Amino acid sequence: MGLWESIPPEYQDNLTRIWTSPKKRAAAMAVLLMVAIIGLYASFGPVATSLPSISKENAIRRDDWQTTSDYDIVLSHYNEDLNIMRESIESVRSRLPSTHSKRVIIYSKGSVDQDGLQELLDMSDEVVQIPNVGREGETYLSHIVRHYDTASTNIAGHTIFMQPHVAWWWVFLPRLEKVLDKNTGFLSFGPYITHICGNDTHGQFHPRMADIYSMFQMDFCPPEPVLGTWAGQFTVSRHRILENPFKVYANLRQKFHEPKDHWIFKEGWWNNEPSNPTLGHALERSWPMIFNCTDPLIEKQCDENVQNSHCQCTDG
Numbered sequence: 251m252g253l254w255e256s257i258p259p260e261y262q263d264n265l266t267r268i269w270t271s272p273k274k275r276a277a278a279m280a281v282l283l284m285v286a287i288i289g290l291y292a293s294f295g296p297v298a299t300s301l302p303s304i305s306k307e308n309a310i311r312r313d314d315w316q317t318t319s320d321y322d323i324v325l326s327h328y329n330e331d332l333n334i335m336r337e338s339i340e341s342v343r344s345r346l347p348s349t350h351s352k353r354v355i356i357y358s359k360g361s362v363d364q365d366g367l368q369e370l371l372d373m374s375d376e377v378v379q380i381p382n383v384g385r386e387g388e389t390y391l392s393h394i395v396r397h398y399d400t401a402s403t404n405i406a407g408h409t410i411f412m413q414p415h416v417a418w419w420w421v422f423l424p425r426l427e428k429v430l431d432k433n434t435g436f437l438s439f440g441p442y443i444t445h446i447c448g449n450d451t452h453g454q455f456h457p458r459m460a461d462i463y464s465m466f467q468m469d470f471c472p473p474e475p476v477l478g479t480w481a482g483q484f485t486v487s488r489h490r491i492l493e494n495p496f497k498v499y500a501n502l503r504q505k506f507h508e509p510k511d512h513w514i515f516k517e518g519w520w521n522n523e524p525s526n527p528t529l530g531h532a533l534e535r536s537w538p539m540i541f542n543c544t545d546p547l548i549e550k551q552c553d554e555n556v557q558n559s560h561c562q563c564t565d566g
């Protein structure tokens with residue numbers, strides 16, 4: 251049935267009359283045009299302006315990409331040596347339980363062309379090009395924001411966030427082998443530290459760590475020692491990632507995407523700038539607070555040479 255036939259006869263009659271009167275035809279055309287413009291705006295306008303910057307990414311995946319995974323290895327790459335990165339990925343992947351599914355996702359913050367992206371895909375399952383802002387911490391937030399509630403991409407049972415080289419390998423590798431298990435909630439692969447609202451026992455002070463505490467714990471930062479860590483390499487369970495609301499990750503990530511003259515780049519260290527923000531150094535130390543693993547006893551019980559179950563927070 252055509253459009254005309256679908257209109258009841260009594261209306262067909264009226265429409266024919268409108269269409270045959272020149273004045274009414276002009277008025278009807280004007281109305282039709284407005285409806286068309288509004289329709290076009292509704293379908294393109296608001297969508298185009300509300301697209302988050304994250305979806306402008308350039309991502310390539312292997313054909314055998316799996317939509318779910320037990321372990322994701324997520325790396326932040328700038329221009330580090332590819333052979334070292336390949337070895338780092340292998341040294342981590344080979345220590346994960348062989349019967350579990352794994353994906354390797356590389357976020358590329360360097361300026362690589364299509365061939366360069368393909369080279370990265372040779373050692374991974376997905377390569378995502380993102381702007382070089384916010385150091386490795388922004389990369390990890392971007393991964394979480396990208397996967398938080400997408401059924402098709404999904405956050406892995408455990409995500410291992412790391413950089414292209416295995417830093418503190420004598421801490422990283424034994425913890426991976428001896429401590430990581432199915433109940434792991436949060437486990438740092440770098441040394442633990444303690445701090446009081448960002449003032450740490452090594453003489454460094456990052457006042458924004460108090461804000462990060464408040465954002466994620468939804469409480470005041472207490473005037474007591476809280477667990478922190480170094481090195482930007484750790485694993486966290488899906489359960490703990492999803493325990494924090496999406497918006498908190500998105501808000502924190504947004505701070506790294508502000509323009510160069512924003513106040514966030516005026517506080518902190520002399521070399522504060524979008525590609526190396528002081529906030530990124532605060533974030534590096536804050537992952538235990540973000541994932542609710544704050545007990546300062548962990549730092550006491552788990553020094554660089556002791557790798558046992560005291561080194562992690564587990565999920566109930």
Ligand SMILES: *[C@@H]1O[C@H](CO)[C@@H](O)[C@H](O)[C@H]1NC(C)=O
Pocket residue numbers: 449450455
């Ligand atoms: C950090 O803590 C130490 C030891 O309690 C204290 O002496 C120092 O003044 C604090 N620094 C800042 C910037 O609050």
Ligand SMILES: *[C@@H]1O[C@H](CO)[C@@H](O)[C@H](O)[C@H]1NC(C)=O
Pocket residue numbers: 493542
């Ligand atoms: C954080 O962990 C503590 C136990 O260490 C627990 O009592 C609390 O409910 C957790 N908070 C959230 C938001 O899950």
